Amino acid sequence: MTWMLFDWAGTLAFAVSGAMVGLSRRMDIFGVTVLALLTAVGGGMVRDVLAGITPPVALTEPTDLLLSVVMAVLVSGGYAALSIDRKQRHTMTLLYELSDTIGLASFTVTGTLRGLTLGTGDPYVFPMMLGVITAVGGGMLRDLMAQRVPVVLRMDVYAVASLAGAWLMCWSWPRWGADTASWLCFFFVLLLRGFAIHYGWQLYHPRPSSRIFRRRKPPKV
Amino acid sequence: MTWMLFDWAGTLAFAVSGAMVGLSRRMDIFGVTVLALLTAVGGGMVRDVLAGITPPVALTEPTDLLLSVVMAVLVSGGYAALSIDRKQRHTMTLLYELSDTIGLASFTVTGTLRGLTLGTGDPYVFPMMLGVITAVGGGMLRDLMAQRVPVVLRMDVYAVASLAGAWLMCWSWPRWGADTASWLCFFFVLLLRGFAIHYGWQLYHPRPSSRIFRRRKPPKV
């Protein structure tokens, strides 16, 4: 049940973020839908293939596909209905960041949970890797398709947030059960990524003869 | 038998389209061959992995690999032998579109057929998804490798044609058997995509305060 909840939340959120990238590239309604679909179910399909679950759940259970398509059409409709001009730019960016962050947090939960349930190998490494791959996989596909450097390589504290959340989940799962661990992980990733966006946190950029961990002004986004 | 026929047709057609993209990027003969191979067998490999058939047939049966390599060499040779100047531009575009369309139609058939034969989950959703993924997967890999936005996101009525054909096939398969359904699906996708190219059909591009389904001039290709 909890799994379903986070799966749906992540699917809806990533469908919104994929559709928004598609709209910003002036794609037609089908391109927007395909990009929304890929972003929403891509990470989960990679997760299932890596975990040896074939065919992936996303292809046999039509719910997630339907959710993504509906969401893509809604977002496209809303985009066309509202006259969005320069002033709304900020709102758009906010909505994009919000949906991307909710997707990241939700899919970290579902990926890690799947890894914990399978119980192969190390009780930390495999679930954490599966969680991070599920969380960043959809966005990676979206960015590759839209010809931009994937967010996971550009953004500071993106995959790190997912990794920390996955670790927290692996740690709390045997102690407090799946439900508590899931919610804990979800809110932890949400907050960590939220703070990182708000305060412009940056990891260390290695460059020749730089002072280590020197403070730099966040770049304009 | 029918499956083999469409598999070969799709492999040959996509090998031609991949080789042509490689040639237009001034790649060497091995780059051209790799791109032709990826385009021709990439979609089928993704299909087999998603369907849980590992190792993929393309890696154990050398026929498709050989066909692609031979085709890539033939296309490269033909390209070098003919002095192609500006006037032949139109012929090149036509040949590219033709091979891409035949590949799309053939692989929609093989993908959907594989999904129907496996018979997992919903009798429509899974075969249709597998058909579309097989049909657009090779071209997607080709375009990602050649650093351009994938055709499935750019072109109007591309994946839609494949999806409609896959639906038609799922509908007619239990009624008229695999052979009739395959040919029906093949010609349906071919015609739909052909009309779309010829008449410059476009789906709705959502944009702020646009009138819905307004007619736009097709862009110059």
Place this chain on the structure above:
Amino acid sequence: MTWMLFDWAGTLAFAVSGAMVGLSRRMDIFGVTVLALLTAVGGGMVRDVLAGITPPVALTEPTDLLLSVVMAVLVSGGYAALSIDRKQRHTMTLLYELSDTIGLASFTVTGTLRGLTLGTGDPYVFPMMLGVITAVGGGMLRDLMAQRVPVVLRMDVYAVASLAGAWLMCWSWPRWGADTASWLCFFFVLLLRGFAIHYGWQLYHPRPSSRIFRRRKPPKV
């Protein structure tokens, strides 16, 4: 044992090459680490999924992951500690080519060996394909993520070297055993690629009305 050795060598070498591409794109330390990881374990994960080994070994055995992360941090640290200016450009290029070549040779060995051990299908085609895919897969992911045309399509005698090595290995494996075949294949790929870089070997670039196999000056890298 031999397998482990080549697996570690390839992982370390590709981690270095991935980290260097990330540094040259001015990514932060996590971006660099992610790119190093993808390059180092990406090819092996694709190999395992194609061979039907799920979950891939890289996700259940943390050794390779750890090796890559440590290597990425070391390379980043070294890059920041040394003041690298124009004069060191040559050294950087050399180091990059060296690590990429060692990775190519090592992963050709591990991929081909896995294919030979599985023993599915043709005794040449499947192991050779798996070897080449493993060897070029990681670099392909690295280049796609960093938004450049994959090295396998750009570089002359790159996948060809891997393919020739894989063939040599398939041929010598039943004659002289796994160990000899592995070392033979490793050094063969290393030498072939090394000569190709040093002498600027180029395959035939097909172009309209070109004389076949005409000599051309190597382009400046």
